[in-house]
Amino acid sequence: MVAPGPPIVELTTVSDHEAVLHELPHAVSGDGPSPHDSEGGPGVVRLDGLEPDSEHVHRGITFRTLPRPAGELLARVATVNDLHLGETECGRHAGVDLGPVLSSGPGEPGYPETMSRGAAGEIPGCRPDVVVAKGDLTSTGSPEEFDVFTEIFGGFGNRLHFVKGNHDVVIGTDGFAAPDRIEVELDGVALAVLDTSVPEKAHGAVSAEQLEWLDELGERHHDLQVLVFGHHHVWDPGTNPEPGRAAALPPDAFFGIRPQDSERLVEVFARRPSLSGYFAGHTHRNLVERFAATGHMPWVQVSAVKDYPGVWAEYRVFESGVLQVLHRISTADALRWTDSTRALFGGMYPAYSFGSIADRCFPIWPRDRGAP
Numbered sequence: 001m002v003a004p005g006p007p008i009v010e011l012t013t014v015s016d017h018e019a020v021l022h023e024l025p026h027a028v029s030g031d032g033p034s035p036h037d038s039e040g041g042p043g044v045v046r047l048d049g050l051e052p053d054s055e056h057v058h059r060g061i062t063f064r065t066l067p068r069p070a071g072e073l074l075a076r077v078a079t080v081n082d083l084h085l086g087e088t089e090c091g092r093h094a095g096v097d098l099g100p101v102l103s104s105g106p107g108e109p110g111y112p113e114t115m116s117r118g119a120a121g122e123i124p125g126c127r128p129d130v131v132v133a134k135g136d137l138t139s140t141g142s143p144e145e146f147d148v149f150t151e152i153f154g155g156f157g158n159r160l161h162f163v164k165g166n167h168d169v170v171i172g173t174d175g176f177a178a179p180d181r182i183e184v185e186l187d188g189v190a191l192a193v194l195d196t197s198v199p200e201k202a203h204g205a206v207s208a209e210q211l212e213w214l215d216e217l218g219e220r221h222h223d224l225q226v227l228v229f230g231h232h233h234v235w236d237p238g239t240n241p242e243p244g245r246a247a248a249l250p251p252d253a254f255f256g257i258r259p260q261d262s263e264r265l266v267e268v269f270a271r272r273p274s275l276s277g278y279f280a281g282h283t284h285r286n287l288v289e290r291f292a293a294t295g296h297m298p299w300v301q302v303s304a305v306k307d308y309p310g311v312w313a314e315y316r317v318f319e320s321g322v323l324q325v326l327h328r329i330s331t332a333d334a335l336r337w338t339d340s341t342r343a344l345f346g347g348m349y350p351a352y353s354f355g356s357i358a359d360r361c362f363p364i365w366p367r368d369r370g371a372p
Contacts, residue, residue: 009045010354011061012309014361015316015325016052016068021045021061022328025339044330066363071319074188078128079229079313080119081281082136082304084167085112085152086145090307091344098346104337111337112139115305116152118334119312122327123156126314129186131156132193134281135165135231136304141175163195165231165282166202173199181210183217189317190221192275194230196257204232204257204282206265214265218272225276225322225366227315228269233280233301235262238292256282269294273367276322279313286311286326286355288362297367302326303353310338315364326360 013020023043050056052068088110091101104111123131133153138145141164153160164178182193192214196204218226233256249259257265269275270293277298284304291299302313309328316323329338342350354360 009059009061011063011357012328012360013326014063014065014357015323016066017048017050019047019050019056019058019063019065020328020330021047021058022330022335025342043335063357066323066325066361069318069321069323069363069365073316073318075129075186075317076126077130077132077186077189077191077227077315077317078123078126079132079134079279079302079315080116080123080153080305081134081165081231081302082284082306083112083116083133083149084136084139084304084306085116085148086110086139086142087112087306088139090341093345098344098348100343102340102344112306113148113152114333114337115307115310115329116149118310118329118331119305120152120155121331122329123312128156128159128314130184130191131160132191132229133160133162134193134229134279135163135195135197136167136281137162137165138168138175140170141168142171143176146176161191161193163193163229163231164197166197166204169197169199169201171200180207181213185221185224186317188224188319189315189322190217190224190226190274192217192226192228194228196230196232201252203252203255204230204261206230206257206261211261211264211268214275215268215272218268218275222272222274224274225317225364226272226274227322227364228275228278230257230278230280232256232282234265234278234299235259236289236291236299237263237266256280266291266293269297276367277364279324285353286359288359295367296365298324298362298364300324303355305329307341307344307353308338308349309354310334310341311360321366322364324360324362324364 008024009021137149180195184191279300283301287301289299314325
C-alpha cells in the first residue's frame with residue numbers, strides 16, 4: 001500500500017493579521033483527523049495573530065499579509081451577492097454544454113439555502129455595522145423566494161440593505177420591492193449602493209438620475225472614502241477607445257452595465273476622487289480591474305455565495321484606508337457543496353471563479369493620497 005502524500009492546500013484568505021487555507025477535497029484522508037476549528041468544516045486551517053505586511057510560510061505556501069492602514073479601525077461592512085435562492089440546478093448556462101449539472105440530494109435543503117444560511121451564520125463574527133446584499137438574492141424574483149431571503153438575513157434588522165440583480169427581475173418588477181439607490185454613512189466611510197438591474201434582461205444599466213445622485217454624493221463626502229456597490233460589473237472604456245464606440249454598441253453587447261452607461265459611470269468616478277472603489281457581483285468570479293481614468297482605484301468583481309468558492313466579503317474601514325477580506329463559507333455542509341461544484345463547466349470553474357489572492361484580499365487606498 002502506498003502511503004498518502006502530504007495534504008494539498010490552497011490559500012483562500014489573507015488579512016492584516018490572519019490567513020485561512022483549505023485542503024482540497026481529494027486530499028482530505030479518512031485515515032485521520034483533518035485540521036479544523038470549532039466553527040468550520042474539515043480541512044479548514046486558520047492562522048491568527050500574524051504580523052501585518054509581512055511574509056509567512058505555512059505548509060509550503062508562502063504568502064504576505066495585507067498592510068494595515070494607519071489609525072483606528074472605525075467600521076466593518078459585510079456583503080453578499082448571487083445567492084439565487086430558489087434555484088434547483090447548478091451549472092446550466094445558455095450556450096454552454098460542458099456539464100455536469102448538479103443539484104442538492106433528496107431530502108436535503110436546496111443548495112442556495114445551505115450556502116446563504118452558512119454566510120448569515122458566519123457574518124456576525126466580524127461584527128458588521130452594515131450588511132449589503134448586492135443583487136441576485138433570488139432565482140426568479142418571486143415573492144416566495146424573497147421571503148426565504150428575508151427569513152435568513154432578517155436577523156440583521158436595519159443593518160441590512162439590498163438591491164436587485166438580473167435574476168431578481170426575470171419576471172419584471174412585481175416580485176418584491178427594493179430601492180434603486182441607497183446611501184449609508186458610517187465612521188470613516190460612506191456607502192453608495194446602486195440597483196443596476198434592467199427588468200427581464202441579463203445586462204445592467206445606470207440611469208441619469210443615479211449618476212447625478214452619485215456625483216453629488218461624491219462631492220458631499222469629499223472628506224471620506226466612498227465605497228460603491230452594485231450587482232453588474234462595469235465595461236472598461238479602454239476596451240474600444242475610439243470616439244463614439246460605446247454609443248454605437250447595442251445595450252446587450254456586454255453582460256454587465258451597458259457600455260454607454262459604464263462610460264458615464266467611470267466619468268463620475270474620475271471626477272470625484274472620494275469614490276474609492278466599485279464592487280460588483282454577477283460574474284460569479286473574483287477579479288480586480290483598474291482603468292486608466294481612475295488610476296489605482298479597484299473595479300471589483302466578487303464571486304457568488306451559491307457555488308465554488310462560496311464566499312462573502314468583509315470591508316474593514318480604518319482611518320487611512322480600507323481592506324477587502326474575502327471569506328469562504330466554511331460550514332461543513334457549505335464546503336461539501338462548494339467542493340462538489342469545482343467540477344462545473346468541465347472542471348474549468350475553479351480557474352475562472354477563484355481568482356488570485358490579490359483579486360480576493362487587498363487594500364483600498366484613498367485616491368487623493370495615492371497608493372503607498
